[in-house]
Amino acid sequence: MKRRNFLVALGASLVAGCSKIGDSQWFEALVDTAEGWHRGIHRTLGVGRIAMAPEYERSDISPFFRGNGSRTVDTDAYRAALESGFADWTLSVGGLVDNPLTLTLDDIRTLPQRTQITRHDCVEGWSAIGEWTGPQLSHILEQAGVQEAVRFVIFRCADNLNGADYYESCDLDDAFHPQTIVAHLLNGEPLPERNGAPLRMRIERQLGYKHAKYLTGIELVASLEDVEGGKGGYWEDRAGYQWYAGI
Ligand SMILES: Nc1nc2c(c(=O)[nH]1)N[C@H]1C(S)=C(S)[C@@H](COP(=O)(O)O)O[C@H]1N2
Ligand SMILES: [Mo]
Numbered sequence: 001m002k003r004r005n006f007l008v009a010l011g012a013s014l015v016a017g018c019s020k021i022g023d024s025q026w027f028e029a030l031v032d033t034a035e036g037w038h039r040g041i042h043r044t045l046g047v048g049r050i051a052m053a054p055e056y057e058r059s060d061i062s063p064f065f066r067g068n069g070s071r072t073v074d075t076d077a078y079r080a081a082l083e084s085g086f087a088d089w090t091l092s093v094g095g096l097v098d099n100p101l102t103l104t105l106d107d108i109r110t111l112p113q114r115t116q117i118t119r120h121d122c123v124e125g126w127s128a129i130g131e132w133t134g135p136q137l138s139h140i141l142e143q144a145g146v147q148e149a150v151r152f153v154i155f156r157c158a159d160n161l162n163g164a165d166y167y168e169s170c171d172l173d174d175a176f177h178p179q180t181i182v183a184h185l186l187n188g189e190p191l192p193e194r195n196g197a198p199l200r201m202r203i204e205r206q207l208g209y210k211h212a213k214y215l216t217g218i219e220l221v222a223s224l225e226d227v228e229g230g231k232g233g234y235w236e237d238r239a240g241y242q243w244y245a246g247i
Helices: 003-015 019-023 025-032 041-045 076-083 105-110 137-144 234-239
Strands: 090-095 101-104 114-122 126-134 152-161 164-171 180-183 200-203 215-221
Touching: 090 137, 101 105, 101 137, 137 180, 137 215, 164 234
Parallel strands: 090 215
Antiparallel strands: 090 101, 114 126, 126 180, 152 164, 152 215, 180 200
């Protein structure tokens, strides 16, 4: 059976209520690898990736949103950028696109904005609720013109952890999800240094490590194989974290 047909058949049997397969490790192993992830599979399984992450009230906002992982970027260039209010910071959008873009913070602020109050869950066992504002990634991708072959979006970061640049990725379902934004405000203020100033991703259906901070570039690719360690993210490459880190 072709893989696609196999997945559809598998999905149908799961939807029919076969929880034994759902519990089995081989199945989890299949869906947890990026290349094993088929854009249709979660739709088929009814896991609801189109659904929205919960949004909260202003009164739910955590008084302090801690910083985790890199809390700054340890370079002279970043120090200088911070001192200049990130006047020269740019976000590049490239790879398999028709119109590569170089966006300034003013460009980012000029796009239509989305504000959302969401809960951030870190695998290390803490959560925080914050209000994030920024353009939807979908608007930026539409401007860039996503080519037919694209399956994944790579997020490049300015920070280097133990000799490797932090990076992350998602598929097109998450990239075009309405709550996927390039955030430049936290609780109505420019992002604090510890939370990824001046730009960070919010990919609200997934765990904390997917939300790339200190964002410098967005790259559209057909495969994750040739990107860094090939598993789609800094922690995925190193610690075996799941590529699809659904909440
Ligand atoms: N560039 C970069 N992005 C990152 C990290 C990092 O170390 N570097 N840590 C990740 C992890 S594990 C978490 S939980 C969140 C933390 O976001 P916060 O610092 O705003 O709490 O950022 C994620 N994005
Ligand atoms: Mo995390």
